[in-house]
Amino acid sequence: GQEEALAKWLRLLVAKGVESLVLVNRPWPLDVALPASILRCASLRRLYLGVWHFPDTSRASAPPRGPGVFPRLQELGICHTIMQERDLEYLLACSPELKTFALILSYAAPSLVPISSSSLCCVLVWLSMPYEVDVVAAPRLQRLILQSIGTIHTTKVKIGHAPELTVLGYLETANHVLQIGNTIIKV
Incomplete structure (x- = not known):
């Protein structure tokens, strides 16, 4: 069926050494x-x-x-895709060269967005509703851009280790709670 055909196409792309891939499941x-x-x-x-x-x-x-899965991956965008926290952690752990990561139209799947990467410079969580974005360890992270999709629930944004972070964008007091280290920033 459809899944077998897609698996065959992916095997062919792997064999050809494709460097850029946009794969969207359409129609629904x-x-x-x-x-x-x-x-x-x-x-x-x-x-x-x-x-x-x-x-x-x-x-x-x-x-x-491990780093052998996506050793050259520099840009990763996940749009309206249902995944678990462990899958996101897996992707980050398997992408040692990843510079840019975008999570778009995520409706609490994953509910926690843990950011732990020694290479990431920019993270975009756009029109998404995770319960928490947790920058655990991202020593090269410069930009963290967030945009909520509504006020269904509050998203906690935790900044752990991100010494290069210079842009923290689109925080809304009605939708976000900001915590830097052990300090919760209040309005």
Whole structure:
């Protein structure tokens, strides 16, 4: 079926050493799972995914977590894709050269956006509703841009270790709670 055809296409792209890939599931429904073979495309420099169920990275079909999965990936965009926190952590851990990460139209999936990367410079969480964005350790992070989709719930923005952070954009007191270290910043 459709998933087998997509898996075949992904295997061909891997064999060709594709560097840039935009893969959007159209038309609906959102119930189509992205084949785990996307995690075997080590030649990618830019990857944008839209309208998928992200593959479960805890399964045996996923490559072992580490820099060998996406060793050259510099840009990653995830749009309206259902994924778990562990999958996002996996992607960041498997992308040692990642400079830019965008999470767009995420409706609390993942509910926690943990940022831990020694290479990330810019993170965009746009029109999304995570319960928490947690910059755990991002020594090169310069820009963190957030834009909420509404006031369904408050998003906690925690800044741990980000010594290069110079831009923290679009915080709204009605939608965001900002915590830097152990200090909660109040209006």
